[in-house]
Amino acid sequence: MNKIKKGLVITLVISLMGLLLAACGGNEKAADEGASPETKKDIKIGVSPGPYGDMITKAIAPYMEKQGYKIEVVQFSDYVQPDQALGSGEIDANLMQHTVYLKKFAADNKLDIGKVISVPTAGMGVYSNTVKNLSDLPDGSKVAIAVDASNLARSLRFLKALGLIDLKADIDATKATVHDVSDNPHKLEFVTMDAAQISRSLDSVAIGLIPGNFAIAAKLDLANALAVEKLTEDYKNVVAVRTADIDGQLGKDLKAAVESEEFHQAIEDANGIFKAFDKPEWYTAKYGK
Numbered sequence: 001m002n003k004i005k006k007g008l009v010i011t012l013v014i015s016l017m018g019l020l021l022a023a024c025g026g027n028e029k030a031a032d033e034g035a036s037p038e039t040k041k042d043i044k045i046g047v048s049p050g051p052y053g054d055m056i057t058k059a060i061a062p063y064m065e066k067q068g069y070k071i072e073v074v075q076f077s078d079y080v081q082p083d084q085a086l087g088s089g090e091i092d093a094n095l096m097q098h099t100v101y102l103k104k105f106a107a108d109n110k111l112d113i114g115k116v117i118s119v120p121t122a123g124m125g126v127y128s129n130t131v132k133n134l135s136d137l138p139d140g141s142k143v144a145i146a147v148d149a150s151n152l153a154r155s156l157r158f159l160k161a162l163g164l165i166d167l168k169a170d171i172d173a174t175k176a177t178v179h180d181v182s183d184n185p186h187k188l189e190f191v192t193m194d195a196a197q198i199s200r201s202l203d204s205v206a207i208g209l210i211p212g213n214f215a216i217a218a219k220l221d222l223a224n225a226l227a228v229e230k231l232t233e234d235y236k237n238v239v240a241v242r243t244a245d246i247d248g249q250l251g252k253d254l255k256a257a258v259e260s261e262e263f264h265q266a267i268e269d270a271n272g273i274f275k276a277f278d279k280p281e282w283y284t285a286k287y288g289k
Contacts, residue, residue: 039249046074046082046094049196050213051122051273052237056095059266059274060239063257078196079105079148086242087111093245093254095119096213098235100174101150112243117255120267120277121236122212124151124158125225129202134162134226139186141206146195152177155209158229164188212277213237222276231278259286 047053053073061071074091076082082094083105097105099115106113131137145155153176159165166183167176178190191205198208199218207226215222222228239258245251257263264287267274279289
């Protein structure tokens, strides 16, 4: 009888141990499943031709690397691929576009991408290989402007501000097209093309309106522009990420990087090109310049 009781006790102990181990294993599994994944530290940031690759390596990367990130700059040839790559997960962020373009492209292509923070930006300029002053622009001149909707409208508003054309009063000027030109006293002929191509087409047109990044990529001196636009806040370039990352650790760290002293020192470097860029409102509010 004692042997039977002893056997039962041993069996019960083994059973209880099994239940405890199973419970512990289940808790560990639940903890593992509920744990948030670590922030990805090797990230790719896309850019188009121009100065923003340098802005990443010289102004943004120093802070990010202190946070343990490894940054790879991925160069694209236009405005389209960086957003497509961001939406698909091929890259983790980009810096190459203003808010107006970003919002329209994201909506048109059903991409969940958005703005983190704006950065100092080189404005659009009017360039020419033949015309020395806009007051000397001959009637009937060919004018090269960007074909993408947001920069086309931007170019037309710039031409209006310069007094070269007028636009219909009852339109949304941010969506203006050449069909919305109401007055063209100089009979200008608009030639639309990819923004990256305009600098290479200056021999075939009288003037070209070139976004700052493409002008710099083409080694055009901003000081030699016949005119340079004054940027509104929506037309200053932004760091963009996937929507899910805006309030996540990546978005927070990228925002902190742009607001950091490392970024400020790189922008204000007297020997660099960024000092002359149009600054975002948050930047001038913080630094007074």
